[in-house]
Amino acid sequence: MRTSRLTTTAVAVAAISVLATACTGQSEAGASDDPDAKTTINFWHGWSAPAEVKAVQDNIDRFEKAHPNITVKVSGNINDDKLNQALRAGGSDGPDVVSSFTTANVGKFCSSGAFTDLKPFIEKSKLDLEKTFPKVLLDYTQFEGKRCALPLLTDAYGLYYNKDAFEKAGITAPPKTMSELTEVAEKLTVEKGDTYQQLGFMPNFHGYETVVSHYMPSWDHAYFDENGKSNIAEDPAFAKMFTYQKKLVDSLGGYDRLEKFRGTFGDEWGAKHPFHTGQVAMQLDGEWRLGMAEDAGVDFEVGVAPMPVADDEADSYGKGYLSGTIVGIAPASKKQNAAWELVKFMTTDTEAVVNFSNGIRNVPSTLEALKSPDLKFDPRFQTFLDIAQHPKSSTSDGAVNGATYQLTLQDFGYQYEKGAVKDLQAGLEKTAKQIDTDIAKAK
Amino acid sequence: MTTHTLRSKRRRSALRNAAFMSPWLIGFSFFFAYPMVSTVYFSFTSYDGFGAPAFNGPANWTYVFRDYPMFWPSLWNTLWLVLVVVTCRVVFGLGIGLLITKIKTGTGVFRTLFYLPYLAPPVAATLAFVFLLNPGTGPVNAILGDFGLPTPGWFNDASWSKPALTMLAVWGIGDLMVIFMASLLDVPAEQYEAAELDGASAWQKFRFVTLPNISPIVLFAVVTGVIQAMQYYTQPLVAGKVASGVIGGSGQSFEPGYPDKSTLTLPQLVYNLGFQRFDYGAACVVALVLFALAMAFTALLMRGRNNLISASD
Numbered sequence: 001m002r003t004s005r006l007t008t009t010a011v012a013v014a015a016i017s018v019l020a021t022a023c024t025g026q027s028e029a030g031a032s033d034d035p036d037a038k039t040t041i042n043f044w045h046g047w048s049a050p051a052e053v054k055a056v057q058d059n060i061d062r063f064e065k066a067h068p069n070i071t072v073k074v075s076g077n078i079n080d081d082k083l084n085q086a087l088r089a090g091g092s093d094g095p096d097v098v099s100s101f102t103t104a105n106v107g108k109f110c111s112s113g114a115f116t117d118l119k120p121f122i123e124k125s126k127l128d129l130e131k132t133f134p135k136v137l138l139d140y141t142q143f144e145g146k147r148c149a150l151p152l153l154t155d156a157y158g159l160y161y162n163k164d165a166f167e168k169a170g171i172t173a174p175p176k177t178m179s180e181l182t183e184v185a186e187k188l189t190v191e192k193g194d195t196y197q198q199l200g201f202m203p204n205f206h207g208y209e210t211v212v213s214h215y216m217p218s219w220d221h222a223y224f225d226e227n228g229k230s231n232i233a234e235d236p237a238f239a240k241m242f243t244y245q246k247k248l249v250d251s252l253g254g255y256d257r258l259e260k261f262r263g264t265f266g267d268e269w270g271a272k273h274p275f276h277t278g279q280v281a282m283q284l285d286g287e288w289r290l291g292m293a294e295d296a297g298v299d300f301e302v303g304v305a306p307m308p309v310a311d312d313e314a315d316s317y318g319k320g321y322l323s324g325t326i327v328g329i330a331p332a333s334k335k336q337n338a339a340w341e342l343v344k345f346m347t348t349d350t351e352a353v354v355n356f357s358n359g360i361r362n363v364p365s366t367l368e369a370l371k372s373p374d375l376k377f378d379p380r381f382q383t384f385l386d387i388a389q390h391p392k393s394s395t396s397d398g399a400v401n402g403a404t405y406q407l408t409l410q411d412f413g414y415q416y417e418k419g420a421v422k423d424l425q426a427g428l429e430k431t432a433k434q435i436d437t438d439i440a441k442a443k
Numbered sequence: 444m445t446t447h448t449l450r451s452k453r454r455r456s457a458l459r460n461a462a463f464m465s466p467w468l469i470g471f472s473f474f475f476a477y478p479m480v481s482t483v484y485f486s487f488t489s490y491d492g493f494g495a496p497a498f499n500g501p502a503n504w505t506y507v508f509r510d511y512p513m514f515w516p517s518l519w520n521t522l523w524l525v526l527v528v529v530t531c532r533v534v535f536g537l538g539i540g541l542l543i544t545k546i547k548t549g550t551g552v553f554r555t556l557f558y559l560p561y562l563a564p565p566v567a568a569t570l571a572f573v574f575l576l577n578p579g580t581g582p583v584n585a586i587l588g589d590f591g592l593p594t595p596g597w598f599n600d601a602s603w604s605k606p607a608l609t610m611l612a613v614w615g616i617g618d619l620m621v622i623f624m625a626s627l628l629d630v631p632a633e634q635y636e637a638a639e640l641d642g643a644s645a646w647q648k649f650r651f652v653t654l655p656n657i658s659p660i661v662l663f664a665v666v667t668g669v670i671q672a673m674q675y676y677t678q679p680l681v682a683g684k685v686a687s688g689v690i691g692g693s694g695q696s697f698e699p700g701y702p703d704k705s706t707l708t709l710p711q712l713v714y715n716l717g718f719q720r721f722d723y724g725a726a727c728v729v730a731l732v733l734f735a736l737a738m739a740f741t742a743l744l745m746r747g748r749n750n751l752i753s754a755s756d
Contacts, residue, residue: 084718088492112721113493206688263579263599265688404720414698437510
């Protein structure tokens, strides 16, 4: 009797567990909807500023005009966390077309099936991706051969500098090598008691965009070896970058002093950004800063240049870090063919890409759009167009667990810059081991 | 009465009892038993929320306890917050409740003043605290500096971030104050009169009259406080994010538990592992650790309750 009850309980538990797995969002195989039928699809994106939301809507209006049978319901301000939940839940109110600003998560999106494999759609539309998109953009929108996303505009990172401050300090040109960056940053730094009236450059890893992954393109590097193992302890570029950054931190006043000064900074996305207020004279940032500085009404002339490169890689000056918005299709969508029409339009139609780029003030993501005479931009924006097309510009590698490896490396950076880790090589080896463990766990 | 009739009567009675209990039974099954069993099951699987879960034995458990560098710091932070925040909230809640019941004028004003912070939304309250305690521009450090006192880094300093979170928790003490006030006003006045006739001091009156009368409320405050502290998520997350300079901007990475993992709590790990890293299995392990801790604390407190109440009697 007792055994029988135990068996019944075990079966009930197993049944509940099976039910639990059945209740989650599962991918649908293939797409059978008619893209010419009258339908409504949901598009979820992350933009939130009024000007950006308007640019998205303008783009959607152009799509609806070209595809009168498809109505697009747009939802903005969707970050990756919200997106992940919606993709898991599925349902008729869930998104059909999804976008994310986190290119580093493509590995996770593709390997988990969170984004639909676009290969059948691309083949059906006979799209030649190599002739449409720059190589780096094609790399960061696929993972291990599985293409689950396409690039929707690009972000190129460069160096912003305060031309007035340069003139006052007698500096005539932006730095081109990392040694020059140190020299110029020191010259531009004006101390005031135990703080700063003006800091030449905020090198700390918490200094908004001055994170490990954005510094790294200045050194030729590879995050992973050919076996997919972390390469950060083997590739000398990483040790060189951390050594350089730590020296720069020390030469500009030390970690504690810089961190205290950082506490006085305004919000990265607001008018009180330290570059706008003149608190820092140089800033590593994306192309969007140009428009934001303009909107903030800065009272100095803004200069833009590529980020300086390692001293022994001076011939590759002009390269930079690239990332951007990615767009894909939800696996639970019942309207994947209609969704593909929107994805294809937004990512490959030159006119759409150019207009959207003009509206959002991001770098266009197709080869044709990059050369389009219809691009309306400040002449300084050309610097970012050039960085986007530079053959040595790079992005962070994809991984099965998304940006986790970058966060682990970044975490090591925080410890190293403040002096909590003394032995750089040992620290890098330990971090590489952790990255490998996390990746093995995610597989 | 025949055996058959007796059995039939018992069955009817059992069915009736079950019918009366059914609302609770349904709620318990769907909102506790089912998630609980699922959580245990998922903790032994590799599950990303998209494909089907695959059994992977104790891999999630060994990963969390041995290989996940954020687990031990966040466990320590959670225990620290449970001990310090709960103690401070109970002591200050009781203290303020006592003060307000003693004062003769302006009771309503003070009661409102102390209760209001409890109504502040957690995110807004945390943002205000990060602003006030900003080591570079905040007014608190400016005042401390004017008096020649040390100016801590608060949310930007690993050794001060948890005390700063404790201050934030104590600031929103209105809920406990109201509960303690109600229980303090319920203490029979004649017991105080008798104690006074016996020549009891203020401390002796509190120890031998007030405390025994309100001990069930103290226990309630401690048990619910422990459970709340275990679930502490919003305030440390927002404080860490804002102090590290990350306010908005989707796609931005930030240091979890800034500064130096000092504000990382176990609920943050559940979210990070399950919903950001797609690792439901490991997230379930952390959730079960939280559950076990909450059960252990509650069992300890309930066991201590008998001693507390019997000692008070």
